[in-house]
Amino acid sequence: MKALYIASSGMAAQERNVEVISNNIANMRTTGYKRARAEFQDLLYQQYRQAGATTSENGTMAPVALEVGSGVRTAATPRIMSQGTVAPTEKELDVAVRGEGYFMVDMPDGRTGYTRDGSFERSADGQLVTVDGHAIQPGITIPGNANSVHISADGIVEAYLDNDTIPTQIGQLQLARFVNKAGLASAGNNLFVETASSGPAQVGTPNADGMGDLLQAYLESSNVNSVTEIADLIAAQRAYEMNARVISGADEMMQATSQLR
Known part of the structure; x- marks a missing residue:
């Protein structure tokens, strides 16, 4: 089931996000430190039907595509080079x-x-x-x-x-x-x-x-804002938990399917 691998990529991405945030917090008192931020990109999509594909003998076309993504990845961790106090x-x-x-x-x-x-x-x-x-x-x-x-x-x-x-x-x-x-x-x-x-x-x-x-x-001083970092940390934790729930849900679905067999 692809949901397992999609959700696992989300967990891996949020784990990297937490690592970046933790490094920012660790360097709150580091002279001249510039905070970093994790940026993400979605992965390749599997297309089952393209937008504009013919859907009948009369030549009608699909207005939207039917596609499923493969998850997410950490694309970059750029530094925010703003002036510190x-x-x-x-x-x-x-x-x-x-x-x-x-x-x-x-x-x-x-x-x-x-x-x-x-x-x-x-x-x-x-x-x-x-x-x-x-x-x-x-x-x-x-x-x-x-x-x-x-x-x-x-x-x-x-x-x-x-x-x-x-x-x-x-x-x-x-x-x-x-x-x-x-x-x-x-x-x-x-x-x-x-x-x-x-x-x-x-x-x-x-x-x-x-x-x-x-x-x-x-x-x-460092340009790290403690309030911003804590808010980002909470958001990353919640995203990680949601991806973990997806894995748990996919596992339950697979278990139900195996019991039917």
Whole structure:
């Protein structure tokens, strides 16, 4: 009975949906995290009669088709790249992007990673790095005699050295943007990597050419909405239960048929 396989595809799809939702909820407090959403597609249809098929010798045609689908599948899990809430941290090396753009990071395998997580640190040699120790592109080194660091909205990094009252510019942060940012591939550790679908990175200066501006001593929170995720979870659970009931009903029908035999 096809109903068993159709309903089982529905259960598998909702199981994947719950996995996506659970990952969103788990990352509610992850800096710069972008929520994902499961999208579904119906499967191939078995057509018993096509719309417009001749139904009599007089040439009358069927106004609608007679067809039965094969179930559902998870088609994609795109990320929703909307802006998360920007919250103050009171830490001078924390930087939030307000608007378009990603920080560029040197990954261990030589690739460039892209992130919205601006919780930067200073390495042993003064280099500006991520919490995992990956250097920021372009490289910025904070002198050892720097008393404080100032990062402007357009990415200019300045440091007050020794007893100087005038800051010294030590670098310029840059951002990258993409034609299709939803096409970026997740690499873990709050990093994305470029793909053929995302298009090449367009590098520019913050607060110019459509790039977002920077906020020092702020971080971007996750864009996960707990109420939305709980509502989606309940809907997924109910859909899973309905598919399970279909399997149970199909089993009862098959049992009744076998008893007739």
